[in-house]
Amino acid sequence: MSESIISIRNVTKTFGAVRAVNDVSIDIQANEFFALLGPSGCGKTTLLRMIAGFTNPSAGQILIDGQDMVAVPPNKRPVNMVFQSYAVFPHMSVEQNVAYGLQVVGTPAAEISTRVANALERVGLDELRTRMPGQLSGGQRQRVALARALVKQPKVLLLDEPLSALDAKLREQMQFELSQLQQDVGVTFIIVTHDQDEALSMADRIAVMQDGNVDQIAEPGALYEKPANRFVADFIGKVNLFDGEVSGTQAGKLTVETAVLGKVHLTHDGEAQHQVCLAIRPEKIRISKTKPDVEGHITTRGRITDWAYYGDCSHMFVETENATQSGAVRLGVVIQNDTRDAVDALDIGDDVHLFWSPDDMLVLND
Amino acid sequence: MFWFLAAPGTFWLVVFFLAPLAIVWALSFGEQTSLVDTEITGTLENYVRAVGTPVYLQIIWKSLWISAIATFLCLVVAYPVAFLISFVRGRWKMLLLVAVILPFWINLLIRTYALLAVFRTRGFVNFGFEWIYNTLWLDTIFGRFQPLELLYNNFSVTAGLVYVFMPFMVLPLYASIERLDKSYLEASLDLGASQTRTFFRITVPLTMPGIVSGIILVFIPMLGAFLIPDLLGGTNAQMIGNVIERQFKAANDYPFGAALSFLLMYATFGALALRAFMAGRKSGMEI
Amino acid sequence: MGVFKRASQGPLDYHRRLWLRLYVGLTFLAIYAPIITLIIFSFNDSRRNIVWRGFTTKYYWKAWNNDSLFEAFVNSLTIASVSTIVSTILGTMVALLLWRFRFPLKSAYEGLMALPIVVPEICMGVAMLAFFSRVTGFPTGWIWPFNLSAITAAHIAFSFPFVAIVVRSRLAGFNRELEEASKDLGASEWQTFWKVIFPFMKPGVIAGALLAFTLSLDDFVVTFFTSGPDTLTFPVKVYSMVRFSVTPEVNAASTVLVAITIIVTIIAMRFQSPEKMARG
Secondary structure: OOOOOEEEEEEEEEEOOEEEEEEEEEEEOOOOEEEEEOOOOOOHHHHHHHHHOOOOOOEEEEEEOOEEOOOOOHHHOOEEEEOOOOOOOOOOOHHHHHHHHHHOOOOOHHHHHHHHHHHHHHOOOHHHOOOOHHHOOHHHHHHHHHHHHHOOOOOEEEEEOOOOOOOHHHHHHHHHHHHHHHHHHOOEEEEEEOOHHHHHHHOOEEEEEEOOEEEEEEOHHHHHHOOOEHHHHHHOOOOEEEEEEEEEEEOOEEEEEEOOOEEEEEEOOOOOOOEEEEEEOHHHOEEEOOOOOOOOOEEEEEEEEEEEEOOOEEEEEEEEOOOEOOEOOEEEEEEEOOOOOHHHHOOOOOEEEEEEOHHHOEEEEO | OHHHHHHHHHHHHHHHHHHHHHHHHHHOOEEEOOOOOEEEOOOOHHHHHHHHOHHHHHHHHHHHHHHHHHHHHHHHHHHHHHHHHHHOOOHHHHHHHHHHHHHHHOOHHHHHHHHHHHHOOOOHHHHHHHHHHHHOOHHHHHOOOOOOOOOOOHHHHHHHHHHHHHHHHHHHHHHHHHHOOOHHHHHHHHOOOOHHHHHHHHHHHHOHHHHHHHHHHHHHHHHOOOHHHHHHHOOOOOOHHHHHHHHHOOOOOHHHHHHHHHHHHHHHHHHHHHHHHHHHHHHOOOO | OHHHHOOOOOOOOHHHOHHHHHHHHHHHHHHHHHHHHHHHHOOEOOOOOOOOOOEOOHHHHHHHHOHHHHHHHHHHHHHHHHHHHHHHHHHHHHHHHHHHOOOOOHHHHHHHHHHHHHOOHHHHHHHHHHHHHHOOOOOOOOOOOHHHHHHHHHHHHHHHHHHHHHHHHHHHOOOHHHHHHHHHOOOOHHHHHHHHHHHHHHHHHHHHHHHHHHHHHHOOHHHHHHOOOOOOOHHHHHHHHHOOOOOHHHHHHHHHHHHHHHHHHHHHHHHOOHHHHHHO
């Protein structure tokens, strides 16, 4: 019906009264690097385990390469998995681990040895062939798990939080290597992660999940710049949010009444509920000690209360003057330290003006 | 503080355990000089007699064989039980574990006696067989049901040993299956292995420490069993335990009984050393 | 379309497999059927028959009025009680020793302590027989309950190492920082022990005591070899009765002993989960 390598159709999974996955439909194309992103307990791992066959959907269908997988046990599915704990068999050497999946399906010995050698070379473990897993580092064990899955030449490789057990430096390196590997072998990768940086840097497309639902499926850039709702905007990157009420609409123009910013005029093509939420990313806010001379910008005033220096940039919080009943509003602002004296230009306690273009502002429904 | 804590326990162990064992050990190198006196002469005669006399050698062999077969049967029966318990969650897991452990606390004599009542010619097993026999109308063809002689043979002793020691096998197996990271099984299935292959190539090797512990835990007491062969085996199916008992009671030949008893001790130490060795080798492999 | 062949079980849901459930069910049936029939037929109003002839408690009265059986029962309970008290104290002290101190040859000492647990019962039994027959005059001919002291001493010898193991495994879960915090707040060594460490180890001590009690009640082999001609204990009495025939009277007496041990065990389970016991 479609060219998707994996087609998830209206899949629901309930554990007792809990809906872990709620009517999810996703199509994943061949050779795509796809990420399932969400906080823990959002149902992303359950979804992955249903693709692998360790859990059966309560309702709905999963097609792999056009074939219904519902009654197919995991050992008969053309997908392979890299486990979060790697699950490298501790009683087998590196070589035996990689050969295992070929042996159990009766691959001829000669073919096994060439394929195993190739797979180990690909992940850079050919020197450690005879080592036992107990003698390997975490990163090396992960490579064994990768080689072991890839040697099966699966249609889809599933990766369950593959980088979570590695330290920060190794994680960054492996992110790069995994993308490289995916392009080399030309296999569809589906990765489950709770780390947005991982998803944004590696994936072609990302599905953001929350409470068993898919909130948005989009490319990384679109996810950041055009989040579908408040949850996605908040989950991916940092964001300042303002609740407001729509007071007027006409021809793609929207007037929103907010407590902090007053009346805001924005262009918005699409639906808007009466109650909306306006969002602005911290790096899109400009800051100035003097009143800026700009037309059509949204402006507000405040005082810097917190300051964190990160070298390349600085993060700060600005408490706005027009506080609401519930207290002052703190806005996060990021400035690039693009000159050496930028760090001295502003300090805690300074009164500042904030301003940004209404085009950088998003209208979000809840 | 150290001596306050150390002294009482050590004293008790030395006086009421190590000293008695030392006496038996010394006796095993002794000679019976009269009806009541024994002299420790350092002779190896008793050991030679134990392994050199065909009658005794035969009983030693038979004890080893029966214990080995019963141990194997225990393993076969206990593994699925342990396996199921470790996959069950919640209340049921607790209940099943209690059900496994409970027979431990029932007097060995009572359990053996219960089995006696089930196996005798007018017992429930024969009763059940007769009922099936008569229901199938076999009595009209072959005549009246002849009760099977289930007691006082090697079968009844083996069955008794399996019955009594099976729970000892379940616990170490359960502990090691429970500890087994289930993602190894998922990984094996994921790589294309069938359930059966996964069981024999992943589950069994990875729970080997539990299997070895279980085997040693039941094999040693089986080898030294006295009550079970005594009540269920009678004179036809004796084991070393019965011979030892006879030397210390009816025959009053302490040195020979002591030698037999210490052969059992040496076997025990051998088995424990083997387990320690295996554990030492395994630990290098664990992650 | 997929609905018709939907597998309700996951590949690792072994506990849902019918054949495995049946197998385990039959195993439990085999374990419990003999004991349960023993209990049921202690209420059967028939001496020899295995056919149900109506409910009666007369064999309980018979067992109760059987003087030597009653005496044996009281003796066994006495032995178990004394053995429990002494082995709980000894075992707890050994557990504290092994938990608190490092000393040369510690692992050898631990091995020796575990020896009573691993040595075949018959070896221990004959050792006790040889030992007490050599220590002349002890305790044969002493007045009750001191004529039971040989058996009691033997029971303590194989019970207190078990208590030590149970208490020590409880202590292994103790966070040493609690002790340091107590001292930091000004408590003395002695106060720290009674107010911080002991309350923590108490469930282990109680579980160990109950274990010692059941171990003593359950023992046959060691008691059989240690008991002299004038000391009658329950297992030895039942043994001599069983050798002649299977009688409802023995069933009744056994049922009482089973009931006692099961009650004690259930209390013990409240103090220590069986999972922990399985892991030792």
